[in-house]
Amino acid sequence: MTVWSLPIYFEMTQTRVDIDATPAHLMNEGLPPSIPFLPDVVVHHEEGALVSGMDGEFLWLDTDMQPVAQVSRPHPMRLRQGVIANGHLIGTWLDRELMLACMGAIPVGSEENGQPRSELRTSIGTRTNHYPAGTSWAHALDAEPMALATNGEVVVFNLYRRGLYGIGLNADEHWRMPPPEWSYPKRRPRNQETISLHVHNDECWMTSRGGRVQRRSLATGQLVEEHLFENVEAPLEHHFKHGEHDLLCTTDGVLTWLHNTVMIKQAHLSGPVQDASWDSELNGWRVAGWREEVVVSEAMVDRRETSELPVHIVPYEGGALVLYNDGSWDRSPFTAPSVDS
Numbered sequence: 001m002t003v004w005s006l007p008i009y010f011e012m013t014q015t016r017v018d019i020d021a022t023p024a025h026l027m028n029e030g031l032p033p034s035i036p037f038l039p040d041v042v043v044h045h046e047e048g049a050l051v052s053g054m055d056g057e058f059l060w061l062d063t064d065m066q067p068v069a070q071v072s073r074p075h076p077m078r079l080r081q082g083v084i085a086n087g088h089l090i091g092t093w094l095d096r097e098l099m100l101a102c103m104g105a106i107p108v109g110s111e112e113n114g115q116p117r118s119e120l121r122t123s124i125g126t127r128t129n130h131y132p133a134g135t136s137w138a139h140a141l142d143a144e145p146m147a148l149a150t151n152g153e154v155v156v157f158n159l160y161r162r163g164l165y166g167i168g169l170n171a172d173e174h175w176r177m178p179p180p181e182w183s184y185p186k187r188r189p190r191n192q193e194t195i196s197l198h199v200h201n202d203e204c205w206m207t208s209r210g211g212r213v214q215r216r217s218l219a220t221g222q223l224v225e226e227h228l229f230e231n232v233e234a235p236l237e238h239h240f241k242h243g244e245h246d247l248l249c250t251t252d253g254v255l256t257w258l259h260n261t262v263m264i265k266q267a268h269l270s271g272p273v274q275d276a277s278w279d280s281e282l283n284g285w286r287v288a289g290w291r292e293e294v295v296v297s298e299a300m301v302d303r304r305e306t307s308e309l310p311v312h313i314v315p316y317e318g319g320a321l322v323l324y325n326d327g328s329w330d331r332s333p334f335t336a337p338s339v340d341s
Contacts, residue, residue: 032065034326042323043091045084045108049314051323052079055092060109065314065321065329069111075102075132076117081148082104083155084108086169088136090155092145098124101145103157104131104138105169137171147197149204154218156204158194164206166221177221182212196239203233207239211248231263232256240285242278247285247296249273257285257296267301269294279315281336286313286320293322295334300333 037053047102056076060069075093077100082091088105095101098120112134120130131138134337143159150156154174158164166174184194191210198205199218206214211234215224229248233256238249246258253269271290279286284297288310294303313332316319320332 027133031322031329031331032061033067034070034329035059035323037275037327038325039311039323039327041079041082042082042183042314043082043089044053044198044314047108050082050084050089050108052082054078056114058110060111065316069109072111072113074106074110074112074134075114075130076120077102079084080145081084081157083148083150085150085152085155088169090148090150090169091132092141092148092157093132094144095120100124101143102129102131102138102139103141103145104135105171106132106134106247107136110134110136139171146194147206149197149199154199156197156218156221158197158206160193164204164216164221166204166218175218175221177216178207180208180214180223182208182210182214183226184210184212190235195236198239198241200241200243205241207236209237211236213239229256229258230261231266231279232258238276240276240278245278247287249275249276254288255287255296264298265296265301267294267296269303274310275312277313277315277320279320279336281315281318282334283336286315286332286334288313288322293332295332304333 004103035051037057040054041052043050050330051059054177056073058072059067062068072273074291077093077095080092080094082089087108092103092106113131114133129140146158146160148157155167161179164177184191194206195209195280197209202218204216204218211232213229214226227341232248233254234252235251236248237251240247253271255267257265269289270274270292274288276287282297287294291309292303292305293310310322311325312323314321319335322330322332
């Protein structure tokens, strides 16, 4: 039995601004080619990454962020979330206008193109379902997918107001749980909305917008513990996690770095965070902010203004590559030695 066999319904740190003095022609040397569409979601794996676009475009890259395939569009929907396991992208797709959502698995590197969006529109109200091209399995979803995570063996995902599900890599159902109930003393708008799922050790961590997190068994989905992140403001927009390191970001740009639930850094940025990546050489976070690039280490918080909006930062060769919302790349002026010095 699969999950779709039954109906599913719809110290505050002072920061400094660093002026990049690196000549432009040196900054642009050796950069990857621009992404030829508006980049949205970036999913990394051992051999590279996938960049997906606002209209469902796919471009597979190697570890140097160089294209290894042609641009394709397996499905005319925006990729909502994605993880890579066992050589496959397991993703969810969502079109809010058409009120359509689905989930499926596509082999890494696939260049197949799917149906045009007009086909999806004309199929509404019929028994015809259109799924991403090249999938090894796919299913329609009747509720919005909110978050997705995997440990490489079990895939956990949450559907809005419908529940939490654990499945295998071939979509076989392991368990299902009802929507989580949260111990908030007062009901506030969207407090209980799920913003992230992370697999840590043998547990699944589910984070809500109000700042509470539930630890659940990865084997059964049963609740282990619920707690509130200390010294973390809300409402939250993002929860990034790397091992025992947690980066919590509010909707107005306050970020808090915790290690083993103890606060390491907190900073006010100029606006909401777009994305963040852990950099093991920096031993800290690289953050794509609102028209700014930010690095957060134990020593300090450094930042620089950018003319475009950064959407993703890739730690690379002691520094980082910055991807902007227009598809262009830039080389970060922040390297691990310079940040720590």
